[in-house]
Amino acid sequence: MANTLVMSEIEPEIRAEWIPAFESNPDETKDKLYVNVAFPYPSGAMHVGHGRTYIIPDVVARFWRMQGKQVLFPMAFHVTGAPVLGIAKRIANKDEKTLKLYGELYRVPKETIANFTDPITIVNYFADEYERVMKQLGLSIDWRRRFTTIIPQYSKFIEWQYTHIYGQGKVQKGEYPVRYCPACDQPVGDHDLLEGESAEIMHFVFVMYQFGEYQIPCATLRPETIFGVTNLWANPETTYVKAEVDGQKWIISSEAAEKLRMQKHTVVELSTLHGTELIDKTAKNPYTGADVPILPASFVDPDMGSGLVMSVPAHAPFDYIALRDLQEKGKYTDIKAIPLVTVPNYGTIPAQDIVEKNKIPNQEDPRMDDLTQELYTAEFSKGKLNDNCGIHAGKSVRQAREDVTREFTDERGSIIFHEMSQKRVICRCGGRVYVKILDDQWFLNYGDQAWKAQVHEQLPKVELVPAEVRAEFERTIDWLKEWPCSRRVGLGTHVPWDPKWLFEPLSDSTVYMAYYTISYKISKIPAEKLIPAVFDYIFLGIGDPTNMPVDEATLHELRSEFLYWYPYDYRFSAKDLISNHLTFQLFHHKAIFPDNLQPKGMVVFGMGLLNGMKMSSSKGNVFLLEDAANEFGADTVRMFLVGSAEPWQDFDWRNELVLSVKKQIERMWQIVLDSSDASGTTPIDAWLVSRMQQRIAATTKCLCAFQTRQALQEAYNGVVSDLAWYRRRLPEGSSGGAVQKEIMSEWIRLMAPVIPYTAEKLWKETGHEGLVSFAAWPVADESKINKSVEISESLIQRTVEDIQSILKLVQIEASNVTLFIAPQWKRHLFSIVAGAEDKRNVIKTVMADESLRAKGKEATDASLQTVKLIHSLSPELVSAIADGVDEEAIFKAASAFIEKECRLSVEIVSAEESTHPKAKSALPFKPALVIE
């Protein structure tokens, strides 16, 4: 028998046995359990953060497998999408950062990286690596079912899915403003940006001023301020263009003309016009009909909005200062600010108020942006429109803005103009990013109210772990709207009815859990035979199986396997996917599958930290999972990740803590082996067996609730501490009873889901046949629970602790301890107090008893002490004590032990028979102690 545990030696042989054993087929004699995880996008190596995402489901899968369920735990790789295209391109361009990441951090061999100019090579390489590392970690996955999302059979499956979704009218063409890189000719997401990730798309209203036969659009976020416009601003150094926009004659900056084209407007430039040509002319306010002058302003940016701005000096600090500057030079002194909003804590002219209070000298003051923001926010949240605002007078700013915008766009020819909130938004290609309206785009209409209602109705039937995430799901269902589900570039499946598009990754990964159930069989069927009708039969039972490209027997087989496994029981994923993927898949399941095949449960994980910092490949703050497994062993990695936090909490990987987990596993190894030749019986055996039943029950209960950390506390720390007490209590010279063999067999099984390699090896070493992975989970045996022996041990333990803490305190040369056992009347009192409804007025109850009242003050004192004692004991223990515990017998039996533990001779005396003053303080379950 091996004496030391060397993980790397035991792992390969066990792994070889496992891989075929975890191939899971339908077994009608057993209940099934289907768990799955959000499949990975294999564009890089796995770090320890990923590890937990797969290890927790594995622990759960292993637990249920031992509970006798037929468990399915499949895995596949999501290679749809664009990121690897970018990676391949950057590698082809010898981008240093990328080469460093893949060469140094992920340690891909040089000759392999050379082939990474092909995106498919990258995902295949890492998919293989994922599989290798997952196997190394002992994940009980059925690897036959592995696939990637770009194999032809899967594409056929996606086509089938969207045949239904599209057929139900849930995929529609739409217009949507997106961040767009003209150089790449495609939309850009956050991760495609070099700069400006925080920029948002802002939606301006173009307010149209009449200027002769032309219109001057002024971009504003606050159209309700139309009532306070005193003038327009034009930049005298800019050349504007006269243009026909959607058939109307406009004056705008040339930058604006270009942006309008991207936003689906037809723009024909007619002629140019110098800014100075506009200055001091007047334009007509479309709402009030008033003529407003156009004033010069160098701050007007032609690259922002239309290049022309309406001025509301009463409410816009910039406008106020610009006008003030001009008026101080004696110009335009007839213009007066027109206040239109009243807002608490600001003067009649809020812009003037805030500028003067802060003593802003000029427009260049850096505080201007903050002041503007502050005032805008105050007015938006608390402002009300004044009487000079026509039909909008008295409305809140929030309401008026909404109403005025609608009025302008519906009736007054205004358009919504989209603009980035920052100018420096730069694509990875180096080009500037603009807002573009895509008109050819396909959208999944998650905004469909009927669809939302169905999902809302379904959600309560889905078990969510932890329960707190339910609110977030509810919110997400409400919040989702049109989702652009197609892309021009990337890997993936073509949209069947419009093949120039591809489904984007979040849209081709919503019902693939169904595909797992048949993936290993369907991959043998040529894709061209997999027409939608075939999937209709397999998944929905619709159609005539005798008249299909796939033969009937095969169809029956696929259908029945699908029905065996589906619906899935639990899906595991990190919490950041609630707001998209996890909710999407509820929508799609609802749209396609009948009620009895809807998802049954989801378990949402917290995030991973490394040494207290967020893990991030790009920042290099990662610890590769494979390195961890090699350095510490798979079981150590598993036990650490399971034990460091409950699944839904964030966890922190720290190497120094991991090391102590390794020692814990080694300790278990040693304890089990040391117990293997135990024989005979000891008086304390019954206690150990009793405790073990409760450990089994608690561990089982925790695992059923996905409390893997708590389960591990019970199964490991709990058992270890019980064993420690057991050994302490053994008679001199004894190494324990044969009962330990039974305990060890149970312990190995309790730990098997978490540390399967070690457990598997120990299972064999202790003479068991077969794999522990498939052994029966221990069941707590009620008949072995022995309350009275647990109570005696508890009394002994507490007393020994008390003696030792006194010894610590007094530091005297003691040789003897006397235990004064509480007298009968105090036991009587204890049960009265324990039975009292209201512990506050317990004295009254006690005094109602003749015999106790006779004791007088002694009884009242004892009552108070008893109340305190009872509060410090578990209710279970309290009622046991109230029922009567023979303390004298317990201490007599344990006196040798106490003498050994405390190195004192023990004397047991009934408190009644002593005159020692201390003896009076004896209480039931708390003997008075005198050490001398």
Add this chain to the structure above:
RNA sequence: GCGAGGGUAGCCAAGCCAGGCCAACGGCGCCAGACUUAAGAUCUGGUCUUCAGUAGUUCAUGGGUUCGAAUCCCUUCCCUCGCACCA
């Protein structure tokens, strides 16, 4: 800003939903002792203050409810996640 979730002793972290089993599980770190030639590992004990096993003051903050609050309600401050063309 909006939505969701959190803040517990030197650190990590249980407890909170179902208020008295709470000076508060467990681990790390630290201190002392045992073992050892020594170190490491391991084991034992200690680790808010005080103390013959008692008591006092603690669970972000400030209030409130209650005989009693880490736990329930409200204030404020701080942190994490999500906020959409995407893994």
